[in-house]
Amino acid sequence: MAIREIRKKGDEILYKKCKEVKNFDNKLHILLDDMYDTMKKQEGAGLAAPQVGILKRAVVIDVGQGRIELINPEIIEESGEQTGSEGCLSVPGVWGEVTRPNVVTVKAQDRNGKWFKMTGEGLLARAMCHETEHLDGKLFLDRVTKFID
């Protein structure tokens, strides 16, 4: 396990579309473990692979309900609305108000390639949206309606 360097806003890798994960091997498991440790060290609630310089569709999330890993995630259902403050480990020190769906269901694979569905509400739904968007090269900044000082 290792702490990886977090890429920051302006780094071109954060604006690229990530590739589908096809090999659910030890290399992926190490990446996921490193991503989790890196996220925890920075006290983040989620981290996407491009944030550590890897253009693969892999995400880790922990909003205080335990570790979640989403490989090749796809949002298949969303409902409701929530508006709240959001930040990103790639944009340190910046917080902004972002409106997101309140309930989100994703379809994803686990670290061994097994498909599953998961529904999240509130902060978890927010993290699922935020992290999935990283995989398409999008930062939350585009969605901020008001920056918080």
Ligand SMILES: [Zn+2]
């Ligand atoms: Zn982020």
